Amino acid sequence: MAPVPFAVESVETRGGFCTLTAAPKKKFAFSAGQFAKVRIAPASTDFVVLSFYSAEGEKDVKFLFNLDGGTVKAQLAKLKKGGLFYAEGPFGMFMLRNTKAPKVFFAKRMGITPLCSMVRTLLSRKSRPPIYIFSENMEREEIPDEAEMRECAKGKDVFLLISLLNQKPMNWGGRLGEFSAEDITKNVKDYGKAEYYLCGPVPFVNRMRATLNELRVQDKNVFFEQWG
Numbered sequence: 001m002a003p004v005p006f007a008v009e010s011v012e013t014r015g016g017f018c019t020l021t022a023a024p025k026k027k028f029a030f031s032a033g034q035f036a037k038v039r040i041a042p043a044s045t046d047f048v049v050l051s052f053y054s055a056e057g058e059k060d061v062k063f064l065f066n067l068d069g070g071t072v073k074a075q076l077a078k079l080k081k082g083g084l085f086y087a088e089g090p091f092g093m094f095m096l097r098n099t100k101a102p103k104v105f106f107a108k109r110m111g112i113t114p115l116c117s118m119v120r121t122l123l124s125r126k127s128r129p130p131i132y133i134f135s136e137n138m139e140r141e142e143i144p145d146e147a148e149m150r151e152c153a154k155g156k157d158v159f160l161l162i163s164l165l166n167q168k169p170m171n172w173g174g175r176l177g178e179f180s181a182e183d184i185t186k187n188v189k190d191y192g193k194a195e196y197y198l199c200g201p202v203p204f205v206n207r208m209r210a211t212l213n214e215l216r217v218q219d220k221n222v223f224f225e226q227w228g
Contacts, residue, residue: 003042003086004028008079009060013067017144018077019053020063022085032056032096032121033114033197033225036089038063040075048072051113052090055120061087064113064144094199094225096121101195101221104132104188106179106208108200112144114225115199116152123155130157132188134179136204138166159187181211192217198224 006022013019030036035051048070054062065073076085096103096118103122105115112135122128133153137143143162153160161183163175175183184191196212198205205226212222 001088003037003039003088005042005084005086006061008081008083008085010081011077011079013077014145015141016067018065018067018073019145020065020076020079021054021060022063023060024087028061028087030056030061030090032117033094034090034092035114036063036087036091038072038076039086039088040072042086046072047088048076052117053113054117055124056117057121057124064110064116066110066144092225094197094223096197097195097223099195100129101193102130102132102188102190104134104184104191104194104196106134106136106196106198106200108136108204109138109142110144111199111201111204111225112149113199115197116145116149118197119152119158123152123158130159130189131155132159132194133161134183135160135162136179136200137162137164140164140167140169140172161187179208179211181215184211184215191215194221196222198222198226200226201228202226203228 005025009021011020030052035049037047038050039047050063050065053064107115198208205224
């Protein structure tokens with residue numbers, strides 16, 4: 001498939017993260033949870049894999065990525081309004097299921113990006129199930145777009161729990177330490193009937209899958225994407 005040109009609407013950097021908002025110049029559709037190969041030039045062999053951050057069907061498409069390194073990411077973060085980049089895709093089978101089951105999302109750091117796309121898609125619908133968001137991070141500075149997550153959590157029947165592993169900042173009212181089975185049984189209503197979406201590094205995903213197995217959650221209700 002040929003890369004589709006996107007015109008930049010805005011580029012926002014906060015801490016070590018960048019949110020890139022752009023409008024496709026050709027018809028472009030994706031499912032929440034999928035990703036694209038993004039290039040600065042259509043014929044370039046250099047690309048970065050980015051998950052979609054916006055909801056399905058929105059006029060503008062959003063990507064959220066960290067600035068930890070990589071030439072393509074650095075170039076994208078420097079683009080101005082009206083500038084072009086190119087996205088090939090969508091790719092991936094990690095997608096939101098259209099069921100009435102409660103949706104539970106577990107992410108570690110940047111794993112929250114495709115899950116936010118799923119959450120935003122659910123929030124855009126007139127009828128949706130309860131949403132539970134669990135975000136695990138090393139330090140508060142590593143939380144991707146904390147303000148946006150907390151804004152989403154203001155919706156009806158949306159639960160958010162953010163946990164830190166390495167520090168306890170001043171005025172921190174969230175959780176400390178790794179998520180456990182108790183976090184699920186305590187906070188997720190009808191947890192045995194829910195669907196679980198896990199995204200993050202392999203050790204994190206494996207740990208959460210083991211936790212769900214302990215709770216006898218059926219494998220057919222667990223969906224995940226991992227890296228590393």
